[in-house]
Amino acid sequence: MRPLRNGGGGRQQGNGNFGSIFDDVFGDIFSGGGGRGGRSGAQRGSDLKYILELTLEDAVRGTNPKIKIPTLVECMECLGSGAKKGTAPISCVQCGGMGQVTARQGFFSIQQACPRCRGTGKMISDPCGKCRGQGRVEEQKTLSVKVPGGVDTGNRIRLTGQGEAGANGGPAGDLYVEIHVRDHQIFTREEEHLYCEVPISFVDAALGGELEVPTLDGKVNLKIPKETQTGKLFRLRGKGVDVSKIRGGGIGDLYCRVTVETPVKLSKRQKELLQEFAGESDAKQSPKQTGWFDNVKRFVDTLTD
Ligand SMILES: [Zn+2]
Ligand SMILES: [Zn+2]
Incomplete structure (x- = not known):
């Protein structure tokens, strides 16, 4: 017994330490989530x-x-x-109901889930x-x-x-x-705000007017001021989404983006009227176009310099 204590005894203690580390690791892996059960296989x-x-x-x-x-x-x-x-x-015949079996590797013995009952201990x-x-x-x-x-x-x-x-x-x-x-046929959503596109005629855009726009609670009137340009956003306050139950905050808004439409299938008379209208028009009446031409001219000048 004496030699065991001197040489082999020390080694044995080493084995014991390794053994307990292995137990912890495998215990976690085979307990089947959350460390519950383990041996019972729950x-x-x-x-x-x-x-x-x-x-x-x-x-x-x-x-x-x-x-x-x-x-x-x-x-x-x-x-x-x-x-x-x-x-x-009945109790598993391989592990005797323990759910775990001991495998030996050299000096080490490690506990593993029983392959026969898959750790449940039962058959x-x-x-x-x-x-x-x-x-x-x-x-x-x-x-x-x-x-x-x-x-x-x-x-x-x-x-x-x-x-x-x-x-x-x-x-x-x-x-x-x-x-x-x-997807909705009229509205798109971004956070608590809703967006919709509202096409209007160029006559309404130029002269101004009032039109009905949809909201999720029904229609409301939207006043279009005269000389409204395409792409302009109109905000209808409080007609968006109430997100107070989701993440705090209040009610969003509805944004209507106006798109000015070019008329199609013009009659002969309409064409005449538009030509007459064009004859009366002045470049200053197209503010964006005037600015655009100025920019293009400046840009081309930088190229030829
Ligand atoms: Zn078993
Ligand atoms: Zn059953």
Whole structure:
């Protein structure tokens, strides 16, 4: 016994230290997430993601849709054990119910999850017919999701415990409902603001007038001042999206961008009128064009210098 204490004894202690380090590492890897269970093989169910498509109106106002999701739920036949009704799982013959086996590598002995029972410590000799011994079955689950007004594409709503059922008594995962807002035929959205394009005739743009523009709460009148240029943005305060329930802050605005349209399919009479109009016109009446020609002239001059 004496030589062991001097030489081999020291080595043995070394082995012991390494052994405990290895135990920690493998313990984490094989415990199946969150360090829960380990020996019992309890595993948390997977998180699930569901893409919820919404119209812009529903996203802005909030909605309460019912969604159907395929998910793994506990088998009601065997109550999740995976063993046929009236029978119970037996202890694994390879690990004796410990869920772990010891493998030797040289001087070291390391604990590993039992390959036969995959760490559960249990074996099913008579599997449940409904779940084929899995303890879980796939099912369509109908859930009601409360979507607050103001959500936007990419926002996620977590439904705790509505993911896949856990295995061997582990907790269920979570369900993440990810919002995807469909394109709207009139409005685009940027944060809390809405944008829309409003085409107007060049006559209305020149003389000014009033026109109806859509908002998400119905139509409102927009006053177009005389000499309005194309691309001008008009702000309708408070006609955007209320994001106070999502991230604080208030209600956004609606921006209407005016596009001045060139008339098409002119009649002979209209052409005559426009030619007459052009004869009366002056370069100064096209402020942007005058400035543009001046810039072009200056630019060309720099090239020829
Ligand atoms: Zn079953
Ligand atoms: Zn085993």
